[in-house]
Amino acid sequence: MDDTVAATCSGMPEAEQIEGLRRLAEPILAWYEQNARILPWREQPDPYRVWISEIMLQQTRIEAVLPYFYRFVEVLPDIPALAKAEEATLLKLWEGLGYYNRVRNLQKAARIIVERHGGRLPSSYQHLLKLPGIGEYTAGAIASIAYHIPVPAVDGNALRVLARLLACRADIAQPQARKTLRAAAQAMLPRERAGDFNQAMMDLGSLVCLPGPAPRCDLCPVRTGCAAYRQGVADKLPVKSPQKPRAMQQKTVLVLASQGKTLLRRRPAEGLLAGLWEFPNLDGWLTEKEVAALLDEWGICPASVRRLADARHIFTHMEWHMHGYLVYAADALPVPNCVWVDGEAVRREYALPSAYSAFTRHLPRWLAETKNNLEIH
Missing domain, CATH: 3.90.79.10 (Nucleoside Triphosphate Pyrophosphohydrolase)
Structure with missing residues (x-):
């Protein structure tokens, strides 16, 4: 992978690049086995707990989520309980987490699941996508972690790792760049350990491949296979369009x-x-x-x-x-x-x-x- 990989974010990764990415999966998983964060939804990864955790983690740090998660699943331990909860209870459990449409969509989805899926989250990635509040990433996380289906789950952390591995210089806010990076994640995905790999990529981005000018490349298990590291541009990637002033x-x-x-x-x-x-x-x-x-x-x-x-x-x-x-x-x-x-x-x-x-x-x-x-x- 050399400077020409900049073009990979405007199209699908080439066969040689895909093979190179596949070789990185094993060291990433080995790193994860030694460094995985201990989290309650990982210790007990049933579909409901994975779903609740992933919705809570949208726009919110893990440290802030933990007490909310414990309280939420204690009061509402399963999908039927969530579907029947009073709105006041629901909002009180979510108080302080922000982005309250997340919890409203959780309940809308829970009611659909009770009505159409017997109270159990569907195991199909495509069926998950049809539920309120569940997009590509969340569907991929539930499908791979809870049901071991080999689909990628590319959150912001994984997106940053992939952009650096490919030295992608396209704006990662653009749909085509995201599509290409998701294809790269799919290429890397070990079918038998999809959930572990997706979580490994999240943790690698959160703990090592940090945003901004200070990625911890010295701790990265795949730095020799990272195009951005070899080109000396890891601190400049990924490219993100500036936000409009608030x-x-x-x-x-x-x-x-x-x-x-x-x-x-x-x-x-x-x-x-x-x-x-x-x-x-x-x-x-x-x-x-x-x-x-x-x-x-x-x-x-x-x-x-x-x-x-x-x-x-x-x-x-x-x-x-x-x-x-x-x-x-x-x-x-x-x-x-x-x-x-x-x-x-x-x-x-x-x-x-x-x-x-x-x-x-x-x-x-x-x-x-x-x-x-x-x-x-």
């Missing part, structure tokens, strides 16, 4: 506390953070005087209003820059389209998105202060 939105968040309760409202059923609960908030940054006028409009006479530290939350395509106010109200009076909720219910039943974590982490203390009629400080 839109910035200014928000004012009002945390109202009274008699051990806080004021919440539900977001619309469609759009960003659909159906989740949140603190009342308004577009733009309001002054304390403007907040006081709004509270007066709601019929609330605050005992105190305190400005909170600014907070920021980054979504995929936008950022929220938030000013917050803590409002201590002597009486929990009705507010249009909102409900007063006690702290224990917030903890157990109401799913608040992680966008508000800068405020929710202090909420128990604030509510305790109001419940005991203490002055907020």
Whole structure:
């Protein structure tokens, strides 16, 4: 493999390149046997656990996923339980993981599986692809890991490994480049150990073939077969088109506390953070005087209003820059389209998105202060 391999990302890998890639599978698997991460869905790789883990891992680090995974499969241990779960339970289990459409699609798929597949995930790659929330990668992961079907599962980590092995200089966000790299993964795949190999490629990308300027090539079991390493360009690959700058939105968040309760409202059923609960908030940054006028409009006479530290939350395509106010109200009076909720219910039943974590982490203390009629400080 030399500089001419740049062309391989605009077409199928050539026969010589395919044979070279196949020779790399054995050392990658040997490395995996010594370095595989110990994960609960690997120790017990039944289809349901593999599926749940793969959906959780989309856009989310393993370290963050682990406590969510344990809690989720304890409360909802199988597909029928997932299909029957109340939405409030489902969203609470997912609270803080973000990208809530993932868990909604999980339940949609679970109901289809109960209805059409006897409550068991289909073992066919093509049938898996037809389920909500399951794309090429997830279908490949379930099929290969849970059912030992020889299909590739090319996540972002594996994509980076493949792009470097081939010294692919095409933009890996482009469909043709991804198609070529997936074909390379298929060529490398040992039929008898497809699941292990797919996970080995994921771990190799996550632990050794790191993104950006610091790949750990000295630890790589296949560096001598890597075109990017031989050409000295591993730190420059893969090529990715720059992301569009995120839109910035200014928000004012009002945390109202009274008699051990806080004021919440539900977001619309469609759009960003659909159906989740949140603190009342308004577009733009309001002054304390403007907040006081709004509270007066709601019929609330605050005992105190305190400005909170600014907070920021980054979504995929936008950022929220938030000013917050803590409002201590002597009486929990009705507010249009909102409900007063006690702290224990917030903890157990109401799913608040992680966008508000800068405020929710202090909420128990604030509510305790109001419940005991203490002055907020």
